[in-house]
Amino acid sequence: MTEDHLLIHLRDLEISLHQPAVRADINRLDELLHPSFIEFGRSGRRYTKADMLRDLPLAQPSAAIWSQNFAVAEIADGVALLTYQSAHVDENGELSRHTLRSSLWQRAESGWQLRFHQGTPTDAFAKTAS
Secondary structure, three states: OOHHHHHHHHHHHHHHOOOHHHHOOHHHHHHHEEEEEEEEOOOOOEEEHHHHHHHHHHOOOOOEEEEEEEEEEEEEOOEEEEEEEEEEEOOOOOEEEEEEEEEEEEEEOOEEEEEEEEEEEOOOOOOOOO
């Protein structure tokens, strides 16, 4: 897989995790999250796969998520680091909760799985087309 194809594929998987339908689907979450998944959330809290499978399907849908400026680096065979910016979008289209994101994806027999994710609050940024 070329780096461009890898970027598109992992970006699409990452964006799918922002969607309420995927977040509510325990089976899809189970497929996408690696058994050893860990997240250091924007809040500073630590989450495991078990936490996500238990909590996400029951959570109230949050604001729509805007994401942009994706970049990928394959750091080992079958291991890729995806970085990007995200923000919540309010009903007026305004961005808030600006966050820098990094996700470590690992290829498994079933496909790519999210192994690690971190969100870090950042200064406001403008929407771009990427």
